[in-house]
Amino acid sequence: MFGWEEEVQSIAKVYHALSPDEQQHCSILAADYGEAGAVDLYGKKYGLPHAISRHASYWLWPPTDDSKIEIAIAIGYAESSMKKYFEDVRQVDFLTPAYTQEENETPVLLCHHPKISIVKIWPTLRQNVY
Secondary structure, eight states: OTTHHHHHHHHHHHHHTSOHHHHHTEEEEESSHHHHHHHHHHGGGGTOOOEEEOBGGGGGSOOOOGGGOSEEEEESOOHHHHTTTEEEEEEEEEEOOSSOSTTTTEEEEEEEEESSOHHHHGGGOOBOOO
């Protein structure tokens, strides 16, 4: 899709603003398989970790190590929904693709201090959209 690489560049700016230690404990959570796929396709070029998502078949690849999820860059989630899982949530950007209105104004949140283990609750998080 046109504009995905530019969106991944925006996510990379957030990631690289973190300290090296924070980057080691950061995951990228995408609400939509499209954003997760874009991160996985272009992310290596920008030094990003693989994305995790509860959407569609991405749910089949859960996170396996909670010790790496102290910080999350959450793409496409409402701030109120992420506050259920993290103590500190703040919006740091919007993704605004140049070539489509479909994904316009997608929020990018920076989340710290998980309240609950994502690995433990993963089986309950599946989101089917068909």
